[in-house]
Amino acid sequence: AQTVTQSQPEMSVQEAETVTLSCTYDTSENNYYLFWYKQPPSRQMILVIRQEAYKQQNATENRFSVNFQKAAKSFSLKISDSQLGDTAMYFCAFTQMNRDDKIIFGKGTRLHILP
Amino acid sequence: DAGVTQSPTHLIKTRGQQVTLRCSPKSGHDTVSWYQQALGQGPQFIFQYYEEEERQRGNFPDRFSGHQFPNYSSELNVNALLLGDSALYLCASSYRGRDYGYTFGSGTRLTVV
Numbered sequence: 616a617q618t619v620t621q622s623q624p625e626m627s628v629q630e631a632e633t634v635t636l637s638c639t640y641d642t643s644e645n646n647y648y649l650f651w652y653k654q655p656p657s658r659q660m661i662l663v664i665r666q667e668a669y670k671q672q673n674a675t676e677n678r679f680s681v682n683f684q685k686a687a688k689s690f691s692l693k694i695s696d697s698q699l700g701d702t703a704m705y706f707c708a709f710t711q712m713n714r715d716d717k718i719i720f721g722k723g724t725r726l727h728i729l730p
Numbered sequence: 731d732a733g734v735t736q737s738p739t740h741l742i743k744t745r746g747q748q749v750t751l752r753c754s755p756k757s758g759h760d761t762v763s764w765y766q767q768a769l770g771q772g773p774q775f776i777f778q779y780y781e782e783e784e785r786q787r788g789n790f791p792d793r794f795s796g797h798q799f800p801n802y803s804s805e806l807n808v809n810a811l812l813l814g815d816s817a818l819y820l821c822a823s824s825y826r827g828r829d830y831g832y833t834f835g836s837g838t839r840l841t842v843v
Contacts, residue, residue: 619772658818658820658836658839659834659835659836659837660773660820660822660834661834662832706772706773708772716786717763717775717778717786717788718763718765718773718775718822718832719775720772720773720774721772722770722771722772723770723771723772
């Protein structure tokens, strides 16, 4: 069974600093997607960044980037120049490719950006 | 561009009652998935509907059932509510077989008392 583990329940950083959120996962599949989702108090799950497992290049989206280590089954999220609006719950998630499969979420990391 | 719409936003029910939650998918999407998010936890997959049929199911009892209509909207029904059913219920839509572009709604907060 696939599992996603986030070992940091809560983190706080000063505005404009860089922060890294950790995630490990377990799967026997070779083709899959990994995601980071942001859930602000509005509750809507917002896609931050997505990584296809077959791509060696790490995905980036503006201030957000990932460090994808397939062999180690590690998928961390780096937020550069953090902003107050980045305060939210962040979920690491996994889904198998080519099956419209369910998304498996970690338990989340609550991130506080301090002014 | 309408996103995923869920109703109602909040709901309070008594233990033993039945509840129906509703979801309208994003325009152009044909697949709807439902997730349960307990307080302080990540969402857990309940089931997925495509072409008006349940295609996948997570580890949830038969008290949880659903339906998808010809216009792709969906309902989640929970019978014989338990206190432990209190959670945020999220709906996610996608276009089957394409790009894993899941779009989530803002959820329905269900409280069972």
